[in-house]
């Protein structure tokens with residue numbers, strides 16, 4: 679019997695299952711510690727109006743400054759945090775930190791700047807999610823309209839919770855809602871129409887093909903036309919070239935973000951990046 683047991687364990691090891699469980703527990707513990715030890719930080723990427731270069735806000739992007747591994751990008755640890763549930767306290771921290779930072783810009787600048795925060799499916803499904811958002815707004819004093827929450831299309835397809843109810847509750851708080859990585863999922867137009875969404879963000883995989891690839895260009899222009907028809911604004915993410923700026927501007931895309939405009943910057947550098955006249959220079963020519 680013991681031998682049998684041993685063999686099963688061996689099978690589990692071989693299948694990588696135990697490794698995966700151990701890794702998940704480990705990441706979970708380390709992430710919660712990282713939160714306590716202030717090893718998590720937010721970088722901010724500017725978002726500008728493509729028509730005139732006006733800076734409208736930033737997107738907050740989490741980084742983990744691990745003493746062992748250095749600065750880690752979210753793709754490395756967010757999926758683990760989602761599975762283990764650590765995303766719930768981490769996400770609450772992101773919300774309060776981003777709101778606190780946005781109110782500082784808000785006080786310094788003549789123009790109102792908004793901050794966009796990514797929300798994962800697990801976080802969104804937490805019963806007290808709306809309360810967490812409200813708490814971050816109250817604690818910081820940030821006007822709710824200055825907070826934008828980014829959810830992915832995949833979340834709209836989750837059937838075990840009432841996504842629409844939560845979106846409406848968030849909307850009642852006065853926050854703005856956007857669909858991130860738009861075009862990669864399967865959300866139907868009919869469904870989208872019923873939801874209180876303000877913004878669609880064109881996934882950067884389509885932006886990357888502009889203007890050379892006809893299919894990508896076509897998808898992008900279709901999203902822009904459709905979004906405007908539904909009364910939504912459009913952000914193009916992942917803009918890396920001047921030609922992409924021109925194409926998107928010419929086709930009426932409202933806003934843009936990407937390395938060509940600015941990389942995500944640490945808190946200390948972002949205030950210095952903001953142009954004095956509040957406009958991104960390259961847009962003026």
Ligand code: C2E
Pocket residue numbers: 723738739740751752753756765769772796797798828858859882915916917918935936937938942
């Ligand atoms: P996302 O929300 O779609 O964010 C855009 C990603 O594209 C960011 O990667 C950003 O650094 C990158 N990016 C921006 N401009 C360019 C460009 O011109 N070229 C290229 N190649 N990439 C560009 P990052 O910061 O590594 O974040 C990856 C993803 O992790 C995010 O994708 C988002 O889904 C998730 N994430 C980031 N922060 C958080 C957070 O606080 N909470 C949650 N739940 N997820 C987060």
Ligand code: MG
Pocket residue numbers: 737796828858
């Ligand atoms: Mg995003």
Ligand code: MG
Pocket residue numbers: 858859879881882915
């Ligand atoms: Mg995105």
Ligand code: MG
Pocket residue numbers: 859882
């Ligand atoms: Mg993306």
